[in-house]
Amino acid sequence: MPAPDLVTDELTLTGRITTASNATFLGSIGDAAVVYKPIKGEKPLWDFPDGYLAHREVAAYLVSEVLGWNIVPRTWLRDGPFGEGMVQLWQETDPDQDAVDLVAADDVPESGWKQVLEGQDEKGRIVALVHEDTAALRRMAVFDVVVNNADRKGDHILAMGDGHRYGVDHGLTFHSDHKLRTVLWGWVGDALTAEELEGIDRVRSGLGGELGQSLADLLTAQEIASLAARCTALRATGRFPAPRGEMPAVPWPLF
Structure with missing residues (x-):
């Protein structure tokens, strides 16, 4: 059986994710399971007034591809039952693994994990937000700085x-303004690796070519200029940045 054409073959809806802030559907294109977020289902946001969420999702995938780290599953724009929207290949996760977790403050693993913060849970117990100390998650943290991710929740x-x-x-x-909110703050001040710096260089270089041309259909000129400036600044310091500004450094809820 030939592989489905993910852009032109029929997109059939199979369910809806009701906990999502915007209209989010599960679907299939042939035998490929996908997530579909129609632009018509997006709620206006006062702090992100320009463009569409779907366009930013596709832009994030394009940057991920140029970084070369396969962070964002394949994501594209296409028509669907509720009009044009973002479509992304569905990923089956391992239910026995958690890259980010809340643990008792006195039970933080001694190695292999980074602690981000401490706080109280709904029962008044002191808990710690932790995440894996792995190369895969480090690369995601770099990606989040580059794309200025305002919503990196644990889930x-x-x-x-x-x-x-x-x-x-x-x-x-x-x-175009600093908006970084993430649960991945475990490497603040640590030097970036040669691999991480090379990925940033690929994005910065790509903005003058094919990547920049593709992003021009998805983002404003100011947003693209700010992306380039973040790459330049991150490359110059060579280290994971610390939280700054008056806005919260982590999203809420955390998961």
Whole structure:
């Protein structure tokens, strides 16, 4: 049986994710399971007034591809039952793995994990937000800085059985103002690796060519200029940045 044409073959809806802030559907294109977010189902956001969430999701995928780290599952624009929207290949996660977790403050693992913050849960217990200390998650943290991700929740990180980590839900990205909100703050001040720096260089270089041309259909000129400036600044410091500004450094809820 030939592989489905993901752009032109019929998109059939199979369910709806009712916990999502905007209209989000599960569907299939042939034997490929997908997520479909129609532009008509997007709610206006006062702090992201320009463009569409769907366009930013596709832009995030394009940047991920140029970075070369396979962070964002394949994502594209196409027509669907409720009009044009973002479509993304569905990923089956490993239910026994968690890349980000809340644990008792006195039970933080001694190695292999980074602690981000402490706080109280709904029962008044002191808990710690932790995440894996892995190359895959470091690369995602770099990606989030580059795209200025304002909503990296714990559940937006998909833990795959083979150890790979995908990032999803990138509608709140690429703002020209600093908006970075993430649960991945465990490497603040650490030097970037040669691999991470090379990925940033590929994005910065790509903005002058094919990547920049593709993003021009999805983002404003100011957003693209700010993307280039973030790459330049991150490359110059060579280190993971610290939270700054008056806005919260982590999204809410955390998951």
